[in-house]
Amino acid sequence: MIDSRHPFLDEVIHLLGHQLGPSVPMWLHPVMHVVLVWAPLALAAVGLYFLAKALWNNARARTRLLPSKRTHKQGEAGIYGFVLSYSARQQAILIVAGLLSLPILYATLELPKLIINNALSEARPESLIDRLGFTETTLLFVLSGLYLLAIAANGLAKYWLNVRKGRVGERLLRRLRLTIFRHWQRRSHGERDTEVIPLITQEIEPIGGFAADAFAVPVFQGGTLATILFFMFLQDPILGAAALTLLPVQLALIPKIQQRVNALTRTRVSGTRAFGRELGAVLQDNGAPHSSGLGSPIRKRIRFLEEVRERIYRWKFFQKALNNFLTSLTPFFFYSIGGYLVLEGRLTIGALVAALAAYKDISAPLRELFQYYQVREDVKIRYTALQDFIHGARRQTGYEELVGLGSMERRTA
Structure with a gap:
């Protein structure tokens, strides 16, 4: 029993198939508490928060859409x-x-x-070599060859998926551009005609990119994350729990910081457009750029853009530093808990090394899923505003909201 003062932790360890004796070091007690008690509770709380937030946003979206009574098919269907x-x-x-x-x-x-435990370890199971009829050296090269084939096949699979997604996205983007152009040709022209050029050339490209990732990214990246975690839990349930220890912190902080970076980026883009309009007005008033000088509004705009970019750098690199720190901190739990299990003979060194190597691959699918969520929210706004442009809607949701700059433009102009 790990400690009579911690009966709940003792029960959790029993459920995971371990029986740690009284020789367990005292410093391992708080680590076990964090990994097996507090981290799972925090992960459950964060998951419930995101679920409640999604349900609330969905209810609000339905409430907002009811009065509009939009009847066109694509608007009702949405981006998916x-x-x-x-x-x-x-x-x-x-x-x-x-x-x-x-x-x-x-x-x-x-x-x-398998290479470490069966081909390199002195305590390898001799029955495997006898059963396959291989010598130790032959077994090493067979397993190494299989590993080479596996990583080559994995790389080819990713390459094929990425190329296929690109083709799907480009075809849907072509369809969107043709649809916009045909609707623009059939409608009566007016003050919004100038919007069609940036709309059809640049602004809808994120929609095409998201169309390729709409279902493939959650399935593939979510499946990759689940496969890695499944492998870790098979090595040892405690190691699997250790891999998830800091995930609640990442889920709570990283998206919030990224939202701040996105807001500042939109402010910078809208400020740059306003700067261009001001320069254009100066050129019209003075006839030549050299005769205008640097007026007070121009200097203020340049200073504003500098300050915004500095804030972007601070938040962006703070996010990167925090994420790198949290990613590098998790192996501490592997080394401490996994190392103790190896010393106690409850875990092989090959399983620990494989779990450490697998953990390095966790950050990539997590990053892709975070980015997918952020892009989806932006594309939903773009697609709704695109439908408004195509079908001639004259509500407040317009072209500026299509590029995500409506409210920011009004505040900075």
């Missing part, structure tokens, strides 16, 4: 409906291909452990 309407078969192929690549990913995690 648009993607499925024109690429359902391609999306299904991407999802199936992503799922089929997950066993290959698992093989790239499992084979290094």
Whole structure:
């Protein structure tokens, strides 16, 4: 029993299949508490918060849409409906291909452990060598060759998925551009005609990019994350829990900081556009750029842009430093808890090394999922405003909101 003063922790350890004796060092007690008690509770709390937030936002969105009574099909279907309407078969192929690549990913995690435990370790199971009829050297090269094939297949699978996603996104982007152009040709022209050029060339490109990732990224990156965690939990449940220890902190802080960076970026873009308008006004008033000098509004705008960029740098690199620190801190739990389990003979050194190597791959799918969520929220606004432009809506939601700059433009202009 780890400590009679911690009966709940003792029960948790029993449930995970461990029985730590009285020789466990005292410094390991708080580490076990953090990994097995507080971190899971924090992760559950963060998950409930995001679920409640999603349900609340969905209810508010439905409430806002009721009075408008929009009848056009694409507006009701939304961005996901648009993607499925024109690429359902391609999306299904991407999802199936992503799922089929997950066993290959698992093989790239499992084979290094087999190499260490079965081909290099002095305590290797001799029955495996006898059963396969291999010498120790032959077994090493066979497992190494399988590992080489696995990483090559994993790389080819990712390459194929990325190329296929790019093709799907470009085809949907072409359809969007043709739709915008045809609607613009059929409608009566007016003051919004100048909006069609940036809209059809640049502003809808994120919609095409998201269309390629709409279903493939959650399935593939979520499956990658689940596969890595599944592998860790198979090595030892405590190691799997250790991999999730700092995830609640990342989920709570990183998206908030990224939202701040995004807001500042939109402010910088809108400020740059306002700066261009002011320069254009100076050119019209004075006839030549050299005769205008640097007026007070121009100097203020340049100073404003400098301050915004400095704030972007501070938040952006703070986010990067925090994420790197949290990512580097998690191996402490592997070394402390996993090392103790190895010394006690409850975990092989190969399993610990494989878990450490697998953890390095966790940050990539997490980053992709965070980015997917942020892009989705932006694209939903762009797509709704795109429908307003196509169907001639004259509500407040207009072109400025399409590029995510409406309220920011009014505050900075």
